[in-house]
Amino acid sequence: MKRIIALITLLLYFFIFVPALTAAPETQTAAPPEISGEAAYLIDVQSGQTLYSKNGDQPMAPASTTKIMTGLLGIELGNPEDIVTASETMLDYTTVYGTRIYLEPGEQLSLEDMLYALLLNSANDAAVAIAEHISGNTSAFVSLMNQRAADLGLKNTTFKNPSGLNEEGHLTTAHDLARIAQAAYANPVFRDYIKTKSHVIPRAKENVPIEMINENKLLWRDDTITGMKTGYTSVAQNCLVASASRDGRDVIGVILKSPGREIYTDMQALLDYGFEQFENTLYKGVGDSLGQLEIQGQPVNLLIDQALWITQKKDNTLPQPRINILPIDGELAEVAEGQVLTRLEVWEDEECLRVVPLAADRNIITEAAVEKKSYALFTGLGLMVSGVILYGAVQQRKHAERRRERAKLRQDRIQDPNRCQRR
Missing domain, CATH: 3.40.710.10 (DD-peptidase/beta-lactamase superfamily)
Known part of the structure; x- marks a missing residue:
């Protein structure tokens, strides 16, 4: 696990920080404006x-x-x-x-x-x-x-x-x-x-x-x-x-x-x-890979679903953000394409600017999982008739649950599912 995190961190270092270190020489810039407001x-x-x-x-x-x-x-x-x-x-x-x-x-x-x-x-x-x-x-x-x-x-x-x-x-x-x-x-x-x-x-x-x-x-x-x-x-x-x-x-x-x-x-x-006085550089676009890990000896790329931009002052004096990679929970035996495996946090001083999900670019399925999938399909066909009988009762229950969930939804809709971890 430590090797996985180290690999991701190393790749991110080259993707994000090395370009800033090789930026163009300092240029003449204007002073910040005088603002009358407090x-x-x-x-x-x-x-x-x-x-x-x-x-x-x-x-x-x-x-x-x-x-x-x-x-x-x-x-x-x-x-x-x-x-x-x-x-x-x-x-x-x-x-x-x-x-x-x-x-x-x-x-x-x-x-x-x-x-x-x-x-x-x-x-x-x-x-x-x-x-x-x-x-x-x-x-x-x-x-x-x-x-x-x-x-x-x-x-x-x-x-x-x-x-x-x-x-x-x-x-x-x-x-x-x-x-x-x-x-x-x-x-x-x-x-x-x-x-x-x-x-x-x-x-x-x-x-x-x-x-x-x-x-x-x-x-x-x-x-x-x-x-x-x-x-x-x-x-x-x-x-x-x-x-x-x-x-x-x-x-x-x-x-x-x-x-x-x-x-x-x-x-x-x-x-x-x-x-x-400032300009943006696109370091990684939507769907680009920000790292790679191995599962069952096969490479899995970690893709981002949003563009990652870095802003720099033209005289290169703006401090660059830092990256925090959240640990991957547990050992991974298999993954599904699009599955979020971890998240990348972008920090400016003590403030988290954004959280970027890192998702797998492919499926890795164990042999046991393939066997279970086939068995589940066979069993599912046998249960289909029973499912039809139960459908009406389930729908009634769902209808009642939806009424309860609507109240909760009002609050959930304003929650950010990708919030930074508290420090």
Whole structure:
């Protein structure tokens, strides 16, 4: 077993670290931009690596950038065709105030339109309506928000409400918000919402907002901006999360507690810095082998199901990530093609950036297993008639089980099956 792990680790060393050691000579690069906000963060989406940080781990109020998490959970746990009915909470002006679309109790909109109101117009009443629709009440929904943050490995984020309005203890960091934005950006439905400049929602009432206008000024100025979320409260001041895509690369920037409208020019400079001063290298593509082991004297390649990118600053000063290979459990006598045998973790300092499954590229079956398979087929034919008789009873049981599983599914759908191991 030790030889297997050693072999995988050795191969990964040559695949990932040797190219960095033989990179091109240092070149002249620009200094990082001056950011007026109290905190800022910039990441490369493909590699997950940090490109810039200013007070990245300082807890701060996020204002309406909170709605990135609210929108993501709404998309994941709801159906766009769901009908959302506004509750009496709309009349509680200690909970619902500030930017609104003036929902009234009993008013109904599709979840899709509520999400447009949330992510474009930044409507606080839509945030509450979505939370109550998904979880029954805002407290239960906020618990889901905090659980999702924990699942992402974020240690400095605590949500108190789904809108981002001022509330004691409602805090995150520029780093954590960048990771939340990265998780949301991975959802194609979320990306469709945040890149939308305007959307008209149908409403039965008159003299209420129906055209949702995206508040992200950068989206209207720069064609490479792909969206994200603005925010402002008296405590948080100006906040902005922005994503952009150029030449096959995507970056996400965060600026918190900026004193004024310079937040947009600062963000533009931050994004430009990420694109102009860094570049990505593809070390292994989808379906490539990242190692090999022997089973019954036959080679089995370990394949990845996602591209592995490494980001480097053009002057070669960005620290490279490190690799952690999880041990293979037990001795392997046989494997099936596509079977995940172990996982590769990519770490930046003490943060796990991603987990990549390593799967077998072929079947290795023992002779005993082949004999058992033939016997199972013969026996299966004999049991077929009995199976038909039992089918009706089994289906009834499954129907009852499905009802129980649906409640669990809501939580399971937001869990990442490939989370990094705790350190």
